[in-house]
Amino acid sequence: MPSLSSRLASTLLPVAVLMVAMASIQSGASLAKSLFPVIGAQGTTTLRLVFAAIMLTLILRPWRTRISTESLRPLILYGLALGGMNLLFYMSLRSIPLGIAVALEFTGPLAVALFASRRAIDFVWIGLAAVGLWLLLPLGKAEGHLDLTGMAYALGAGICWALYILYGARAGSDHGMQGAALGVLVAAVFVAPVGIAHAGAELLRPELLPVALGVALLSTAIPYTLEMVALTRLPAQTFSTLMSIEPAFAALSGLIFLGEHLSALQWLAICCIILASVGCTLTAAPRQQAQPLVPTD
Template sequence: MTTQKSTTAGSPVLASLALLASQISLNAGAAVAKHLFPLVGVEGVTAYRIGFAALLMMAIFRPWRVPLTWRQAGNVAVYGSVIGLMNLLIYRAFSHIPMGIAVAIEVSGPLAVAVWTSRRPRDLAAVGLAVLGLYFLLPLHGKVDQLDPVGVAYAAGAAVCWALYIVFGKRVSVMHGGQSVAWGMTAGALFIVPLGAWTSGAVLLTPSFMAVGLAIAVMSSALPYTLEMLSMRSLSSRTFSMFSSAAPALSALAGMVLLGEHLTPTQWLAIASIVAASALTTLR
């Protein structure tokens, strides 16, 4: 009896550590990917991540054991295409602006969905915080540290894709979690991998680059997904969302430590404002 209570009590702590580990793995994978951009191109790195992740997910979950209906296949096709495009756009953003800022802008997508589907007065405060943060991040002031507008546009596109990912993710949520993600990754790979092969060419077949690409797929997709699935069993949706809302800050820290991307105090305050807005929408 004592052992059972101890295990149950400790499970939320382990789940929180698993979720933190997933964020660390995701950001470490993004940092490795950014180092590979000059060698195989952004499209090539995206092809590695989506392609290898699709192979891993298909091997692990074997989703073909449960046939899809035509309706499910259509939703999965859109869902997977959004996944592929979202990864491509955020990697494009990483190639122009710091990781933390790109993710802060990208988070505005799910934040907009959360606010749009809610009628709580508290969300008005979240909108205000998000707008304030974006105002100080977007290239509107003409300062020396002004961000590259192209990178901001890519991050904004990734934000739109993240919002669509949530919408279509709900439509495939009736399927088994592993099945939906495995098919989704495969659908995304069907157009991302040919795009990467056409853009980068034969350099993608370099064994050393392929090994790094496989590591990126594991760190950025396979491992974070597995750890998040484990953490969901013990954490409430509110706690899970609170952890996820810290993604821009963790990305900024990873960029600073792993890539030397030092932000200005104003940019840190802007990221903190967006993190606070995202966290506020999770309070239910």
């Protein structure tokens, strides 16, 4: 029989790995924001997706999977949703803090989970999420209120995240892990013209490439690998519950790396959205554990 210390270690290790993955994703977002003054959010998204596509293609070798006419449509839609999610998220970071952008983006998967249920308790989580959104609305002229355009971009990223979940499940069932590389390739092809039109030859500046590679590593390669490790060692419900605290990681990352200070109401709004996500996860009916194809942000 395993000792108490070994059982504790087997539980804490995957939790710690998942915490590192979330910290890596949000650190990558903070690093990405440093590229905005040079190539904009559009160019930064392009470089991240191109580098991520190269990495995942080399690792997962998607040419080994067979693409049928039937599976092509959900695969393309999955890639488009992934590209739109990344682009709109980075566009939101131009005018609103990282923690708030992630909290608003989280309304996408939360909506998917709530629409799949019809129980009375879910109205509590809907109410909490609504309170969080209401607290973030720029009503009046009080200090700390947010840019509506940035909020719209973040909510748009949440819609793309919801579509990513729906079509990603189909792409994963059709192509397994190779679907991740194929989806990122589609996303890169979709976003690249936008980034090229915005930044042009600036995308090829040699001094930017190490930073862009760091963004791709921190936001995709490292957290993707760590999340796979955590998924194989944690129950699906535990994994989803822990992922729900990611907006708090984002807010702390924004504070540490970008100096983004949030008001008390904004912290309260983030907490409401986190509680709605945690509550929805904990009260959800048991379901088969599903592995996400790629990290969210």
